[in-house]
Amino acid sequence: MTAFLTMWDADARLGARTVLDGADVQVETGELVAVVGPNGAGKSSLIRAFAGLLPLTGGIVRLRGDDVAVLSARKRAERIAYLPQERRIxxxxxxxxxAALGAPFLSADKAVAAARAALDEVEAGHLTDRGVAEMSGGERARVLLARALAADAPGLLVDEPTAGLDPDAQLMVLERLQARARRGQAVLVSLHDLTLAARFADRVVVMHQAGVAADASPMAALSPETMARVFELTARWVDGPDGPLLAADRRQLAG
Known part of the structure; x- marks a missing residue:
């Protein structure tokens, strides 16, 4: 595998707030990497920087070896599909x-065909002709994921795709993203659910205070020490029927 997404020593600010502080992250072709961390840790900023939507004040981001800052919007869109956290339509x-809006470089007929296939992929084919204002939040989330998948770009940036979904839909989304990685896409996804990250990701990047606190296999990245320092949780790995499971409890505060 080769690195498709590369970030070296990246710094970024939003106003007076530092949102990336010396971040180093790589995602290889055929790899699913989950980004986790507390609220405000820098997960969305990391993904936006890879998309070229958050200018850096230091460091560099590369897409397939090229500096994202010098790539045109079209070149970026040809290389990466991006699903933002915001779901308003x-x-x-x-x-x-x-969904067809996700394939702007195809002819109209091919874009519709790609959109139809993507909707089926996320089990939303029955929504094909329904207006998005007439859908539940979870249904709209599936349609927007289909828009990102319709592009079939070599890189896939997905910000909180499981938020607001029921448990079955959450599993479906991660299964689809994992399948995309196995087909050769470089997939970077931010998640709050550590169990899903541990179950599906090849690697887990833990963000803390705008920097990378850990970057390793799920069991190594989500170690008891990291869980205590970053999430203030008492955690341990236990044997489950399908492999190790992460068990966590809130730490008891003194007094």
Whole structure:
């Protein structure tokens, strides 16, 4: 495997706040990497920097070896598909048209075909002709994920795709992202659910105070020491029927 997404010593600010502080992250072709961390740790900023949407004040981000800062918007869109955390859709368009927006470089017929396949992939084919304003939040989330998958770009940046989904849908989303990685895409996904990250990711990047606190296999990255320092949780790995499971409890405060 070769590194498709590379970030070296990246610094970034939003106003007066530091959102990336010396971050080093790589995602290889065919790899699913989960980014986890407390609220405000820098997960979304990391993904936005890889998408070229957050200018750096130091360091560099590369997409397939090229500095993202010098790539045109079209070149970035050809290399990466991006699903932001924000799920607002301004117009009540049918799902098929929303999903087809993810394939802007295809002909109209091919874009619709790609959108239809992506909707089926996320088990939302029954929503094809329904307006997004007539959907639940979870249904809209599937349609927006389909929009990102329709591009079939070599890199996939996905910010909190499981937020607001029921447990079955959460598992489906991670299964689809894992399958995309196995097909050769470089997949970077931010998650709050540490159990999902541990179960599906090849590697876990733990963000803390705008920096990378750990970057390793799930069991190594989510060690008891890291869980205590970053999440203030008492955690341990236990044997489960399908492999190790992460068990965590809130730390008891003195007094």
């Amino acid at each position: 301004a117009w009540n368009l049918p799902a098929i048209e929303i």
